[in-house]
Amino acid sequence: MPSYALTINGAPRTVTAAADTPLIYVLRNDLKLTGTRLGCGLSQCGSCAVLADGKEIRSCSTPVSRLVGKKIHTVEGLPGLWAGKKGIPETADTLHPIQTAWIEEQVPQCGYCQSGMMMAAADLLGRNPNPTLAQVKDAFTNTPPSPHLCRCGTYNGIAAAVLKAAKLMRA
Amino acid sequence: MDNELTLTRRGFVKAGGALFVGAAVFPSLAVGAAGVEGHPSTMDATKLASWLELHDDGRIVVRTGKTETGTSASAFYAQAVAEELDVDPAVITMVMGSTDDTPDGGLSAGFLGGAANLKKVAAMTRVALLGLASTKLGVPVDTLTVTKGVVSGGGKSVRYTELVKGQQLDLAIPVTGDFPKINPKDGIGLSGLLGLRVTSNPTLKPLKDYAVIGQSFARPGIREIVTAKAQYSGDVSLPGMLHARMVRPATLGSTLVAAGALDHAKFPTAEVVTKGNLVAVVSPNEWEAVQAAQAVAAATTWTPWSGLPGSDKVTAALRAATWTPAEKRGDAAKIDAALAGAAQVISATYEQPYVRHAPMGAFVALADAKADGSVTLYSQTSQAQGARANIAHTLGIPFEKVTIKWAQGPGQYGRTTYGGDGAMADAAILSTLLKKPVRVQWTMPEDLAWSSASPAWYADVKVGLDATGHMVGLKSEWYQPHENDARMLGALLAGLPTLPTGPVSGFGALHSVWVYEQSPAFEAAYVTDNLAGNAVSGGLRGNIMRTPQQRQQNYAVEGIITEAAAAAKADPVEFRIRHTTNDVFINLMKATAAKHGWTPRPSPNPKASRTGTTPVTGRGVGVVMRSGGWWVAMADVEVTPGTGVVKVTAMTVGVDVGKVMNPRHLTSMMQGGAVMGVGEALFEEVTFDTGKVTSTDWTKYRIPRMGDIPEIKTIFTSRDDRGINGGGEAANASAPVAIMAAFFDATGVMPRRIPLAPQYVKSILNA
Numbered sequence: 001m002p003s004y005a006l007t008i009n010g011a012p013r014t015v016t017a018a019a020d021t022p023l024i025y026v027l028r029n030d031l032k033l034t035g036t037r038l039g040c041g042l043s044q045c046g047s048c049a050v051l052a053d054g055k056e057i058r059s060c061s062t063p064v065s066r067l068v069g070k071k072i073h074t075v076e077g078l079p080g081l082w083a084g085k086k087g088i089p090e091t092a093d094t095l096h097p098i099q100t101a102w103i104e105e106q107v108p109q110c111g112y113c114q115s116g117m118m119m120a121a122a123d124l125l126g127r128n129p130n131p132t133l134a135q136v137k138d139a140f141t142n143t144p145p146s147p148h149l150c151r152c153g154t155y156n157g158i159a160a161a162v163l164k165a166a167k168l169m170r171a
Numbered sequence: 172m173d174n175e176l177t178l179t180r181r182g183f184v185k186a187g188g189a190l191f192v193g194a195a196v197f198p199s200l201a202v203g204a205a206g207v208e209g210h211p212s213t214m215d216a217t218k219l220a221s222w223l224e225l226h227d228d229g230r231i232v233v234r235t236g237k238t239e240t241g242t243s244a245s246a247f248y249a250q251a252v253a254e255e256l257d258v259d260p261a262v263i264t265m266v267m268g269s270t271d272d273t274p275d276g277g278l279s280a281g282f283l284g285g286a287a288n289l290k291k292v293a294a295m296t297r298v299a300l301l302g303l304a305s306t307k308l309g310v311p312v313d314t315l316t317v318t319k320g321v322v323s324g325g326g327k328s329v330r331y332t333e334l335v336k337g338q339q340l341d342l343a344i345p346v347t348g349d350f351p352k353i354n355p356k357d358g359i360g361l362s363g364l365l366g367l368r369v370t371s372n373p374t375l376k377p378l379k380d381y382a383v384i385g386q387s388f389a390r391p392g393i394r395e396i397v398t399a400k401a402q403y404s405g406d407v408s409l410p411g412m413l414h415a416r417m418v419r420p421a422t423l424g425s426t427l428v429a430a431g432a433l434d435h436a437k438f439p440t441a442e443v444v445t446k447g448n449l450v451a452v453v454s455p456n457e458w459e460a461v462q463a464a465q466a467v468a469a470a471t472t473w474t475p476w477s478g479l480p481g482s483d484k485v486t487a488a489l490r491a492a493t494w495t496p497a498e499k500r501g502d503a504a505k506i507d508a509a510l511a512g513a514a515q516v517i518s519a520t521y522e523q524p525y526v527r528h529a530p531m532g533a534f535v536a537l538a539d540a541k542a543d544g545s546v547t548l549y550s551q552t553s554q555a556q557g558a559r560a561n562i563a564h565t566l567g568i569p570f571e572k573v574t575i576k577w578a579q580g581p582g583q584y585g586r587t588t589y590g591g592d593g594a595m596a597d598a599a600i601l602s603t604l605l606k607k608p609v610r611v612q613w614t615m616p617e618d619l620a621w622s623s624a625s626p627a628w629y630a631d632v633k634v635g636l637d638a639t640g641h642m643v644g645l646k647s648e649w650y651q652p653h654e655n656d657a658r659m660l661g662a663l664l665a666g667l668p669t670l671p672t673g674p675v676s677g678f679g680a681l682h683s684v685w686v687y688e689q690s691p692a693f694e695a696a697y698v699t700d701n702l703a704g705n706a707v708s709g710g711l712r713g714n715i716m717r718t719p720q721q722r723q724q725n726y727a728v729e730g731i732i733t734e735a736a737a738a739a740k741a742d743p744v745e746f747r748i749r750h751t752t753n754d755v756f757i758n759l760m761k762a763t764a765a766k767h768g769w770t771p772r773p774s775p776n777p778k779a780s781r782t783g784t785t786p787v788t789g790r791g792v793g794v795v796m797r798s799g800g801w802w803v804a805m806a807d808v809e810v811t812p813g814t815g816v817v818k819v820t821a822m823t824v825g826v827d828v829g830k831v832m833n834p835r836h837l838t839s840m841m842q843g844g845a846v847m848g849v850g851e852a853l854f855e856e857v858t859f860d861t862g863k864v865t866s867t868d869w870t871k872y873r874i875p876r877m878g879d880i881p882e883i884k885t886i887f888t889s890r891d892d893r894g895i896n897g898g899g900e901a902a903n904a905s906a907p908v909a910i911m912a913a914f915f916d917a918t919g920v921m922p923r924r925i926p927l928a929p930q931y932v933k934s935i936l937n938a
Contacts, residue, residue, distance in 0.1 A: 109843055110580070112403070148877070149531060151874060
């Protein structure tokens with residue numbers, strides 16, 4: 001099997017995998033980054049979302065061979081992403097403002113979809129640092145390839161946390 | 172304080188540093204020195220800290236067999252223990268849900284019973300600690316006070332941590348309860364699912380003195396979820412583990428003709444495994460397992476079968492079924508007489524298709540079968556002891572040979588509450604055959620097709636009104652295939668023993684609570700087997716889903732009450748209030764109406780229309796009483812008759828659960844439940860042809876998206892005079908009724924079926 005040199009959460013990682021292996025299996029099984037969760041496997045729910053060069057991709061259906069040269073960030077890499085952006089040292093306690101907002105708003109119920117939700121928030125706030133509530137709802141509903149789904153129904157909490165994170169990030 | 176309590180001081184323990192409080196007896200089991208006799212993998216409650224440990228670094232470990240299912244029970248349990256012990260809840264770590272690490276907790280339902288156990292244990296521990304403090308400080312016990320784990324009195328103080336340093340104390344805590352057992356006489360096939368109950372009655376803190384319960388305490392574990400430190404059941408891996416993907420039959424009733432051959436040139440490390448009609452592909456590499464399973468599935472042949480009616484004919488098929496009376500309440504003859512004498516009678520059939528739990532992650536389980544015949548399973552089941560009995564029965568091994576280790580998973584909404592359903596049987600069977608750890612990950616299409624579901628139902632309902640518009644009687648007869656099938660698909664397909672489940676409900680079939688006591692009612696529930704129950708897979712296996720039975724029964728009752736209010740030309744809120752004298756209910760209705768901005772008038776809306784492309788609007792109300800909690804939902808909808816599209820534009824949920832344990836997490840439950848209600852009201856339907864389920868992805872089994880959901884306002888007031896009641900569910904039962912009523916208000920047509928999908932909406936508006 002071929003090897004691929006990836007950049008994951010700011011660090012070089014070389015993995016050996018079949019070219020068409022979806023990124024999620026490499027993340028979870030080879031790199032033990034289990035915060036990215038397998039949802040539908042069909043790009044229909046967003047549970048598996050990660051960032052590639054700051055844009056959301058669905059790791060359940062993006063082959064690892066297509067990600068060479070891209071900067072991949074998973075939920076585990078959110079603190080480092082923020083520290084890098086602010087030029088501050090990353091410690092064990094560093095949180096991305098999106099994570100701070102998610103904790104302060106106590107968003108998760110079962111929590112299964114929330115890694116993907118936070119990555120979608122990072123994508124949105126990268127494009128639009130000051131979204132309206134309507135823009136947040138639109139982004140989580142209508143951004144291709146699919147809506148981000150939460151079966152527990154935490155949508156009101158997610159929207160509130162995105163607006164709070166936006167404020168924290170602009171501060 | 173109960174006089175059966177004993178406190179024995181055992182001096183120093185070499186390990187030191189912990190005050191252990193253990194439950195004294197498993198009543199049905201002999202207790203030996205090395206463990207519970209015959210149950211070596213079960214905690215010896217007399218020797219281990221089975222309920223609570225205070226460590227001398229200030230940490231407190233609390234154990235419960237109940238699980239965190241996403242309803243924030245772990246926060247509430249921590250708060251309950253902290254309240255009785257007078258400590259900061261943040262020092263508490265919850266250990267939950269595993270067979271060998273926690274006392275048997277029983278069902279995922281019954282959170283309050285779990286809290287009651289822990290409160291008692293904590294209260295007894297506090298008394299023991301005050302005894303130690305009294306001796307240490309030389310101050311009488313009754314003059315001592317505790318704040319955040321510091322005992323004070325007589326001008327002196329000592330921390331709990333100092334009291335427990337180097338000590339071990341045993342409290343005898345009497346408990347009753349049995350482990351689950353196979354029981355053909357129980358509709359579920361398992362008895363003893365309720366877990367242990369602490370039977371002592373220590374003095375508990377009165378509600379009015381609560382300082383921790385009632386606060387919006389942050390749930391332990393949420394930070395871990397957000398920072399990806401939380402371990403989910405699907406995250407566990409073991410050395411030498413194989414990944415499995417299942418190859419399911421072509422239809423619910425097909426049997427295996429021949430498993431497809433595996434191309435070893437293409438999939439060098441994969442292997443096909445079969446047992447009866449159970450077919451799996453395993454590989455040390457998960458992606459290879461995925462691809463090889465797809466290739467094998469395409470080449471596997473099955474017998475044909477077409478024993479399902481098709482989902483478009485489900486109500487007709489249910490009408491034709493043979494029904495067994497399960498439960499009834501009220502005087503049918505009296506209601507029939509009242510209806511015969513009524514000025515006006517409305518008769519209707521309400522119905523709903525199959526819906527399902529549909530978690531965001533498909534079932535997953537890891538099994539590790541050992542040469543000694545024992546099996547350890549890693550699972551998100553919310554009933555580990557029930558699952559243990561279930562798996563032991565399937566594998567033909569003793570109960571104590573099965574260990575279930577729980578970790579959180581995607582919300583299951585009830586489908587694992589009897590310890591059934593899911594990937595555990597697949598994993599246990601494969602691991603036993605292969606003598607290796609096997610992790611079985613169902614796919615989402617597989618889960619949406621093969622997991623158990625909340626069965627379709629119909630209800631024949633009648634309501635009578637007198638000349639003044641007063642309800643003189645209501646009659647509801649509700650028909651639903653049983654929803655207590657805790658058999659596991661893997662065991663069914665493998666042809667191994669499964670639970671002797673039957674159509675008779677184990678927990679009563681009639682859950683609806685009649686709340687309009689100024690009018691008499693008769694309600695009855697009838698039960699039958701799974702649709703296509705004689706298929707090898709068990710057919711469409713029925714299972715409980717959030718606010719079970721009551722949710723469905725309540726739709727029919729509240730639906731026809733909406734129709735009755737309209738017939739009486741009364742405002743639907745006022746109509747409901749006039750049929751009850753219950754102040755809690757009346758006050759909640761009024762408060763919710765005020766919050767929602769409800770304008771009293773009869774439905775339908777004077778501007779209601781069933782035609783045109785201009786949206787019409789309406790508002791509706793729905794009520795449910797569940798586990799001592801009153802729930803009111805109000806919804807505004809916008810209906811475009813020409814397209815059949817319905818949109819919920821505003822929603823308010825009001826609740827009275829007595830004492831509110833955690834306002835923020837109650838709010839989350841109210842909003843999340845309402846979102847599920849929007850799903851049932853507008854979108855959700857399990858579709859099937861004559862052989863198999865066809866709603867197998869998120870475009871075909873549509874659940875709510877963020878854009879479907881308006882701001883959901885909530886209103887509740889905490890009160891001390893009604894105790895603590897259930898707050899984790901029931902918004903999902905009241906919201907759909909409000910949406911149905913709002914649709915009626917907007918269009919003048921009462922939908923007697925949900926979901927209000929465009930095609931159905933157009934059909935009833937054009938009728």
